[in-house]
Amino acid sequence: MSTALETPPEGLEPQGPEKAVPDKAPAGRGTVVLRRFLRDRTALAGAVVLLLLFLLAFAGPYVTPWSYSHIDYTALRAAPSADHWWGTNRIGQDVFAQTVRGLQKSLVIGLLVAVLATGLASLVGACAGYFGGWTDRLLMFFVDLLLVFPSFLVIAIISPRLRSGGWFAFVGLLAVFGWMITARVVRSMTLSLKEREFVRAARFMGVGPFRIIWRHILPNIASFLIIDATIQVGGAVMSETALSYFGFGVQPPDVSLGTLIASGTSAAVTYPWMFFFAAGLLVLFVLAVNLVGDGLRDALDPTARRGTR
Amino acid sequence: MSTTPLLEVAGLDVDFDGRPAVRELGLTLRRGEVLGLVGESGSGKSATALAVLGLLPGNAAVRGSVRLDGTELLGLPERELTRIRGRRVSMVFQDPLSAFTPVYRLGDQIAEAVRAHQDVSRERAAERAVELLDLVGIPEPALRARSFPHEFSGGMRQRAMIAMAMANDPDLILADEPTTALDVTIQAQVLDVLRTARQATGAALLLVSHDLGVIAGTADRVAVMRDGRVVEQGTVDDVFRRPREPYTRELLAAVPRLDATRRPRPGSGEPVLRVRGLTRTFPVLKGTAFRRRVGTVYAVDGVDLEVRRGETLALVGESGSGKSTTLFELLELARPEGGSIELFGQQPGTLGKAAARALRRRIQIVFQDPMASLDPRMPVGDIVAEPLRTQGAGRAAAGRRVRELLAQVGLDPADAERYPHEFSGGQRQRIGIARALSVEPELLVLDEPVSALDVSVQAGVLELLQRLKDELGLAYLFVSHDLSVVRNIADRVSVMYLGRTVEAGPVDEVFAAPRHPYTQALLSAVPLPDPELERKRTRILLAGDPPSPTRRYEGCRFRGRCPLYAELAEQERKRCAVDVPVFEGDGVACHFPRVRSVV
Numbered sequence: 073m074s075t076a077l078e079t080p081p082e083g084l085e086p087q088g089p090e091k092a093v094p095d096k097a098p099a100g101r102g103t104v105v106l107r108r109f110l111r112d113r114t115a116l117a118g119a120v121v122l123l124l125l126f127l128l129a130f131a132g133p134y135v136t137p138w139s140y141s142h143i144d145y146t147a148l149r150a151a152p153s154a155d156h157w158w159g160t161n162r163i164g165q166d167v168f169a170q171t172v173r174g175l176q177k178s179l180v181i182g183l184l185v186a187v188l189a190t191g192l193a194s195l196v197g198a199c200a201g202y203f204g205g206w207t208d209r210l211l212m213f214f215v216d217l218l219l220v221f222p223s224f225l226v227i228a229i230i231s232p233r234l235r236s237g238g239w240f241a242f243v244g245l246l247a248v249f250g251w252m253i254t255a256r257v258v259r260s261m262t263l264s265l266k267e268r269e270f271v272r273a274a275r276f277m278g279v280g281p282f283r284i285i286w287r288h289i290l291p292n293i294a295s296f297l298i299i300d301a302t303i304q305v306g307g308a309v310m311s312e313t314a315l316s317y318f319g320f321g322v323q324p325p326d327v328s329l330g331t332l333i334a335s336g337t338s339a340a341v342t343y344p345w346m347f348f349f350a351a352g353l354l355v356l357f358v359l360a361v362n363l364v365g366d367g368l369r370d371a372l373d374p375t376a377r378r379g380t381r
Numbered sequence: 382m383s384t385t386p387l388l389e390v391a392g393l394d395v396d397f398d399g400r401p402a403v404r405e406l407g408l409t410l411r412r413g414e415v416l417g418l419v420g421e422s423g424s425g426k427s428a429t430a431l432a433v434l435g436l437l438p439g440n441a442a443v444r445g446s447v448r449l450d451g452t453e454l455l456g457l458p459e460r461e462l463t464r465i466r467g468r469r470v471s472m473v474f475q476d477p478l479s480a481f482t483p484v485y486r487l488g489d490q491i492a493e494a495v496r497a498h499q500d501v502s503r504e505r506a507a508e509r510a511v512e513l514l515d516l517v518g519i520p521e522p523a524l525r526a527r528s529f530p531h532e533f534s535g536g537m538r539q540r541a542m543i544a545m546a547m548a549n550d551p552d553l554i555l556a557d558e559p560t561t562a563l564d565v566t567i568q569a570q571v572l573d574v575l576r577t578a579r580q581a582t583g584a585a586l587l588l589v590s591h592d593l594g595v596i597a598g599t600a601d602r603v604a605v606m607r608d609g610r611v612v613e614q615g616t617v618d619d620v621f622r623r624p625r626e627p628y629t630r631e632l633l634a635a636v637p638r639l640d641a642t643r644r645p646r647p648g649s650g651e652p653v654l655r656v657r658g659l660t661r662t663f664p665v666l667k668g669t670a671f672r673r674r675v676g677t678v679y680a681v682d683g684v685d686l687e688v689r690r691g692e693t694l695a696l697v698g699e700s701g702s703g704k705s706t707t708l709f710e711l712l713e714l715a716r717p718e719g720g721s722i723e724l725f726g727q728q729p730g731t732l733g734k735a736a737a738r739a740l741r742r743r744i745q746i747v748f749q750d751p752m753a754s755l756d757p758r759m760p761v762g763d764i765v766a767e768p769l770r771t772q773g774a775g776r777a778a779a780g781r782r783v784r785e786l787l788a789q790v791g792l793d794p795a796d797a798e799r800y801p802h803e804f805s806g807g808q809r810q811r812i813g814i815a816r817a818l819s820v821e822p823e824l825l826v827l828d829e830p831v832s833a834l835d836v837s838v839q840a841g842v843l844e845l846l847q848r849l850k851d852e853l854g855l856a857y858l859f860v861s862h863d864l865s866v867v868r869n870i871a872d873r874v875s876v877m878y879l880g881r882t883v884e885a886g887p888v889d890e891v892f893a894a895p896r897h898p899y900t901q902a903l904l905s906a907v908p909l910p911d912p913e914l915e916r917k918r919t920r921i922l923l924a925g926d927p928p929s930p931t932r933r934y935e936g937c938r939f940r941g942r943c944p945l946y947a948e949l950a951e952q953e954r955k956r957c958a959v960d961v962p963v964f965e966g967d968g969v970a971c972h973f974p975r976v977r978s979v980v
C-alpha cells in the first residue's frame with residue numbers, strides 16, 4: 073500500500089478508505105461504525121425514508137403523464153382525482169408533477185449545500201487550527217472577509233451571471249456563503265484537540281498532517297459537524313426559497329419545494345393540496361436527515377448510549 | 382484522660398446510588414494517634430473519610446455509627462455538624478485548590494476559619510493566621526498571607542491547608558491523600574509539616590493514602606481496605622512485618638522498593654541514543670490580540686543522555702524539571718535548538734524523507750496518561766495498527782500483527798474492535814505499549830508509563846515491560862518521578878534538576894552512593910514501606926520549591942536549596958556561586974561531590 077497522503081475529505085463520514093477484508097483482520101473503524109449505524113433502528117428508518125424520497129423525486133416524473141410546466145386549461149384548481157393525482161394549481165399545472173420536480177431540486181440543493189458547506193468549513197477550520205501561524209492568519213482573514221460581505225447581495229449580483237451554469241452554480245454560491253461560522257468553531261475545536269496527547273502520539277509516529285486531521289481531528293468533532301450539516305440542510309432549502317422569491321435561484325417555470333410552498337401558502341386553507349404535499353415532503357425530508365444525522369453521530373461516538381431514545 | 386476512643390466507627394455502610402462503596406467498616410482511633418488507611422483506588426478510602434465528616438454528596442446513603450468522643454455523629458443536624466467540623470475535626474484534602482475560595486486572600490480565609498469557631502477580634506485572627514502560616518514553614522508569612530491561592534505552588538497550598546486545619550486546635554485531623562499530587566521532595570516537606578501540626582495541637586490523625594511508604598513512615602496503626610472493607614488492621618510493625626491477610630501480603634509484595642537488590646545489566650556496545658547539551662526554550666507570551674514575548678522558559682537547559690542497546694535508562698527529576706520536554710525534543714526528529722542528538726548514529730534533522738521515516742520506526746513512545754494518548758473515537762485495532770500503516774503495511778498484514786501484539790501484551794485479540802473507554806487504566810497502557818511495539822522499534826521512550834496506575838496494576842505493566850525487553854532486546858528510555866519504580870526496572874539512571882542533568886550512573890551505584898546533594902535529597906525523600914527502616918532514616922529536607930525555569934542562573938542552579946552549600950567554607954561557596962558545575966559521562970555536576978548513603 074502506498075503511503076501517499078489521502079486526500080482530505082469533504083464529506084461527513086470520516087471512515088477512511090478501509091474496507092472489510094476477508095482475511096481475519098479485525099474490523100476497522102469504517103466497519104465498526106457502519107455496523108453500529110445499521111443496528112440503530114431509527115437511523116435506519118431515516119435512511120430508508122431518504123432513499124424513498126429520492127426514488128419519488130427521480131422516478132416520479134416518469135410515472136405521471138403530466139410535465140411540471142404543462143398547463144391543463146381544463147382543470148384549474150382541481151382537487152386530487154384519478155386524472156391529476158394530487159390536483160392542480162391555480163393555472164392548471166399538475167401538483168404531483170410539480171412537487172416531485174421541486175423535491176428533486178430541494179433534495180439535491182439541501183444535501184449538496186450541507187455537505188459542501190460543512191466539508192469546506194471542516195477543511196479550512198481544521199487546517200487553520202492545526203497548522204497555525206500564517207496559514208491560520210490567512211485563512212481566518214479570508215473567513216472574516218466573507219463574513220462581512222453581505223452574502224445575500226453578492227449572491228443577488230452574481231447569480232444572474234451564473235445562470236448559464238444552471239442551478240449547480242447556485243448550490244455552490246449557497247455553500248460558499250454558509251460555512252464561515254462553522255469554520256471558526258471547527259478551528260477553535262481543533263486548537264484544543266491539537267494539544268491532546270493522542271494527536272501528539274500520531275505526530276510522533278510520523279503520520280502526515282492531513283491524515284491526522286482526517287483520522288483524529290475530524291472524527292473527534294464529528295458530532296458538531298453532523299449537527300451543523302443537518303441544520304444546513306434545512307437552512308439551504310429555506311434560503312433557496314427566499315432567494316427565489318427575489319428572483320434568483322430556481323426560477324419559474326422551474327420549481328423547488330420552497331417556491332411551491334411559498335406560492336401555495338395563501339391557498340393552504342382553501343385549496344390544501346397546493347400546499348400540504350410540498351410542505352409535508354419538506355418536513356419528511358428534514359426529519360429523515362435529522363434521524364440519519366443522529367444515528368451517524370451515535371455510531372461515531374463510542375460512548376453514546378444507544379437504545380435510550 | 383478518658384478511655385473512650387476519640388473516634389469510633391462501627392458497621393459503617395456507604396452506598397452511592399445503591400452501589401456499595403463501604404461495607405461494615407469498623408475503626409477506632411485513640412487520642413493523639415495516627416491511623417493510616419490504605420487501599421487501592423476505588424477501595425472506599427475517601428468515602429470513609431467523608432462519611433466521618435458527614436460530607437458525602439446527596440446520592441450517598443450512610444448506615445452504621447460514627448462516634449466522636451462517645452457522641453454519635455451520624456444523623457446529627459447539619460448545624461451541629463458544622464460546629465464540630467473545623468472546631469474539633471478538620472480536614473486536609475488532596476487538591477488544596479478546591480478547598481480555598483480563589484477570590485479571597487489566603488490569610489483572610491484562615492482568619493475566617495479562626496473566627497468561625499472562636500470569639501476573637503479580627504486583628505487577633507489575622508495575627509493568628511500569620512502565626513499558623515509561619516508554623517507550617519511558609520517563608521515571609523506576613524507577606525504571603527496577602528496572596529491568593531493560585532499564587533501558591535502545590536506544596537505551599539497544601540501547607541496553607543494544614544495551617545487552616547490547625548486553626549482551632551482540633552482533636553482530629555483527617556488527611557485524604559494529602560501528598561499524592563506532590564513531588565517526593567515536597568511530599569517530605571508536607572509530611573514534616575503534618576508532624577509539626579500534630580505536635581502543636583496534639584491532634585489524632587486519620588491519614589488516607591494509597592502509598593504504603595507514606596503510611597509506614599507516619600502512622601502508628603494501619604487499616605488496609607479492599608472493596609469497601611477493612612481486611613486487616615493493626616500496628617504498622619505488625620501489618621508491614623507480619624501481614625496476616627493474603628491481600629496485604631500481595632499489596633506489600635507489589636510495591637516496588639527503593640532498597641531493592643536487583644542487579645542492573647547495563648548494556649554494551651554502541652549507544653542507540655546519545656544526547657549532548659540539549660536545550661529547549663519556550664517563549665512566555667502575554668496579551669491576547671497582540672501576543673508579545675515577555676520572557677523565556679528554559680525548559681531544557683543542558684541535558685546529557687546515553688542509552689545503549691538492550692538497556693534501560695531512567696530519567697528522573699521533579700515535576701517541571703524538563704523530562705517530558707526532553708523526550709518530545711528527541712521524538713520530533715528535528716534539529717535541536719541547542720546541543721546535539723544522535724539516534725542510531727544518525728543526526729535527526731539532517732536526514733531525507735525516507736531516512737527520517739526509517740528512523741521513526743526505530744524509536745517509539747508510550748505516554749503517561751493512557752486515556753489521553755489513545756484516540757477515544759478509534760477502535761483499538763486501528764489504534765495499534767496506526768504506526769504500522771504509517772510505515773506502509775497493508776491492511777491485512779497490519780490486522781494479523783494487531784492480533785499478535787494484543788496477545789503479546791496480555792489482551793484478548795478480539796478486543797481489537799472495542800473502543801479505549803471500555804478498558805481499565807492498566808489495559809489501556811497495554812494498548813499504548815502494543816501500539817509502540819507494532820513497528821518493532823529498537824528504542825522505546827516511556828513517559829511515566831505507570832504513574833497513573835495502582836500498585837498491583839503497575840506491577841503487571843512493569844513485568845510486561847521487563848519481559849518484552851528480554852524477548853525483543855529493546856532499549857528503554859524510561860521517564861519517572863517514582864524512584865522506587867526506577868530502582869526496579871532501570872539499569873542506569875540520569876537525574877535532572879531544573880532542565881539540567883546533574884548525575885548519572887548505574888542505578889545500584891547511584892542509589893547506594895549518590896554524590897550530588899540533590900540526588901541525595903531526592904532519594905532520602907522517598908518513603909520506604911518498612912516502618913522500622915523509616916524510623917531510622919534521616920530525611921534531607923530541601924528548603925522551598927524548585928526555582929522558576931524562566932530565569933538564568935549563575936553558578937550552580939541548585940545553590941539556593943543545596944544543603945551542602947550551607948556547610949561550605951567561604952572560598953568554596955564562591956566557586957558554587959560563580960562556576961557552573963559541568964556534567965561529564967557517568968559523573969556528577971557538583972564542585973564538591975561527597976558520597977552520602979541515604980537509602
Ligand SMILES: Nc1ncnc2c1ncn2[C@@H]1O[C@H](COP(=O)(O)OP(=O)(O)OP(=O)(O)O)[C@@H](O)[C@H]1O
Nearest residue numbers: 663678680699700701702703704705706707862930
Ligand atoms: N509548550 C510549552 N510552553 C511553555 N512552557 C512549557 C511548555 N512545555 C513545557 N513548558 C515548561 O517547561 C518546563 C519543563 O516541563 P516538562 O513538562 O518537560 O517537565 P516534566 O519534567 O516532564 O514534569 P512532570 O514530571 O510534571 O511531567 C516547565 O516549567 C513547563 O512549564
Ligand code: SF4
Nearest residue numbers: 937940943957971972
Ligand atoms: S556545586 Fe555547590 S551548590 Fe551546587 S550542588 Fe555542589 S555543593 Fe551544592
Ligand SMILES: [Mg+2]
Nearest residue numbers: 704705706828
Ligand atoms: Mg512530564
